Amino acid sequence: MFYVHAVPLRNAAALLLAAVALVGATAPAHRAPGDPAAVSAKLSEWKVELSKRSVAAGSVTFTVENVGSIPHAFEVEGQGIEQETAVIQPGSSATLTLTLKPGTYEVYCPVGEDSHKKLGMETDLKVVGATSSKSSAYGESEMSEAPARGEKAQAIRVTSGGPVIQILPGPFPFPDSAAPILKQFGDEREGLESQVKNGPYSNNVTPISGSFTFAAWDKGAVRDSVDGVAEFTTQDGARWRLALDRVQTKDVPHHPRFGGVILGLYYHGNTQVHTPLVPTINSAVALWAFGHLYKNGALVTDNAMVHVMLLSRTRRDGDFALACWDCSKNKIDELQLQILPGPGEPKFDAPGGFLFVNWEKSSSAKPAS
Numbered sequence: 113m114f115y116v117h118a119v120p121l122r123n124a125a126a127l128l129l130a131a132v133a134l135v136g137a138t139a140p141a142h143r144a145p146g147d148p149a150a151v152s153a154k155l156s157e158w159k160v161e162l163s164k165r166s167v168a169a170g171s172v173t174f175t176v177e178n179v180g181s182i183p184h185a186f187e188v189e190g191q192g193i194e195q196e197t198a199v200i201q202p203g204s205s206a207t208l209t210l211t212l213k214p215g216t217y218e219v220y221c222p223v224g225e226d227s228h229k230k231l232g233m234e235t236d237l238k239v240v241g242a243t244s245s246k247s248s249a250y251g252e253s254e255m256s257e258a259p260a261r262g263e264k265a266q267a268i269r270v271t272s273g274g275p276v277i278q279i280l281p282g283p284f285p286f287p288d289s290a291a292p293i294l295k296q297f298g299d300e301r302e303g304l305e306s307q308v309k310n311g312p313y314s315n316n317v318t319p320i321s322g323s324f325t326f327a328a329w330d331k332g333a334v335r336d337s338v339d340g341v342a343e344f345t346t347q348d349g350a351r352w353r354l355a356l357d358r359v360q361t362k363d364v365p366h367h368p369r370f371g372g373v374i375l376g377l378y379y380h381g382n383t384q385v386h387t388p389l390v391p392t393i394n395s396a397v398a399l400w401a402f403g404h405l406y407k408n409g410a411l412v413t414d415n416a417m418v419h420v421m422l423l424s425r426t427r428r429d430g431d432f433a434l435a436c437w438d439c440s441k442n443k444i445d446e447l448q449l450q451i452l453p454g455p456g457e458p459k460f461d462a463p464g465g466f467l468f469v470n471w472e473k474s475s476s477a478k479p480a481s
């Protein structure tokens with residue numbers, strides 16, 4: 113997985129500043145016994161930054177600021193301790209004072225059953241014997257950990273199965289549940305509210321036929337990739353073919369801050385990650401890609417915007433109405449394919465101008481390497 117905000121340059125500048133600061137650093141200031149150590153923390157999408165990576169054992173006060181745009185929280189876990197703040201709204205702060213023994217502690221955002229943690233909101237804190245405290249600046253964690261994390265490649269192969277349904281425009285069936293979440297979506301709210309009235313997250317479905325198989329690789333950094341083909345015949349008899357060969361790295365309307373391939377994530381709905389117009393689900397894979405789309409053998413576009421998920425089932429057997437607002441405990445077998453026109457391209461010649469297709473009994477495996 114990777115993040116699409118334009119932070120790398122700023123990070124690079126911060127790292128340079130941090131390096132300069134480290135060169136100029138002198139011996140750490142001693143504090144009187146009994147004085148709590150102070151650590152400040154910044155939460156944002158999707159990272160946790162600590163002012164220090166290492167503190168002396170004893171009482172430690174964390175001052176935590178949410179500098180992001182959605183609610184977060186702060187948890188410290190390790191050496192038998194597991195303590196967290198309440199949820200912190202964007203622009204607000206909280207403090208947490210703990211007595212910490214020497215050892216390594218995991219520091220992360222616990223919102224969304226670890227979905228924020230999986231998206232990158234985690235780091236660690238070393239607590240050392242009281243006399244050998246050493247502090248360092250923001251940014252050192254990225255220097256020491258990013259390369260190791262980038263090597264972690266995971267892969268999945270997904271095969272479609274079961275009934276195939278095309279989702280047609282219609283009202284979203286959980287408007288009361290979605291309303292409080294939509295309030296936090298700022299600029300996006302208007303578009304989402306029109307999708308509540310008549311959009312692609314509806315109970316208005318029709319059985320069709322087709323198949324979809326793909327393999328996807330989550331390689332960290334910017335090397336995620338995908339390879340797959342979907343073929344289906346829509347309600348109107350049109351034959352569609354979609355070839356996937358490259359992941360998408362820029363913001364997608366209504367899918368901000370995401371790109372590439374993410375394996376194993378719990379999100380949507382009330383976790384406030386991603387569009388709230390999908391119930392809360394657990395996913396084996398979520399990916400964003402560009403696709404080559406053909407209709408009846410003729411190329412429609414090389415830039416179709418594609419979002420794919422294999423997720424815990426959201427729809428009923430039989431009539432395929434959305435059946436739950438929190439579907440995260442259900443079996444993971446629903447394969448969703450969502451295809452939208454590329455930026456500036458005309459709507460597809462299909463109801464609502466989009467192609468949303470589900471395969472209701474799909475499966476996944478690790479691909480042979």
Ligand SMILES: [Cu+2]
Binds near residue numbers: 221222
């Ligand atoms: Cu968070």
